[in-house]
């Protein structure tokens with residue numbers, strides 16, 4: 001992987017081309033900078049990286065802090081599952097019928113036949129997240145007088161959710177790892193896109209109407225990092 005130095009810090013980066021005119025910069029949890037560059041862009045990657053030095057270094061510093069935080073959570077990240085903002089113990093039991101039951105600080109995973117723990121968890125968590133989102137959307141529908149066409153729970157690579165131009169909402173399965181207020185905030189964001197496609201002032205007003213408390217980007221990034229480092233989540237998302 002190519003590297004470059006920004007203010008004496010070695011940065012790993014990858015480049016891909018993209019359609020459209022904007023340069024998109026993503027920073028992966030392992031601190032690799034992903035540059036998506038329009039085909040007709042005249043700048044070379046190193047120029048782009050130095051133009052955006054402040055933003056990139058800020059994000060990398062945050063990731064370094066998060067690495068420290070993950071060290072504190074090491075035992076939980078290895079054996080427990082992050083769910084609704086808490087770490088829960090897992091107890092697998094062979095059963096006639098698959099499913100999950102959550103009680104206090106424990107998830108009992110009833111595995112059936114050759115289904116493993118991660119597949120059973122994936123299906124159980126999908127159902128659980130769907131219930132939470134449908135309930136949230138009922139509340140939002142009353143406020144704005146609209147409804148999405150459909151709801152999908154999927155495993156997205158990057159985003160927490162999306163809203164198609166046809167009015168279908170798609171929410172990332174790993175959202176269920178977040179505290180309930182965060183889930184409602186993410187649903188509010190996608191729900192507001194049913195009315196306003198772009199992130200305009202009007203859009204943020206709609207989000208505020210649905211969910212008055214704003215969830216800061218850094219808190220979301222913290223959870224995203226913990227999910228990335230949580231062994232069980234890694235298995236659920238790659239099963």
Ligand SMILES: [Zn+2]
Pocket residue numbers: 189193199
């Ligand atoms: Zn958006």
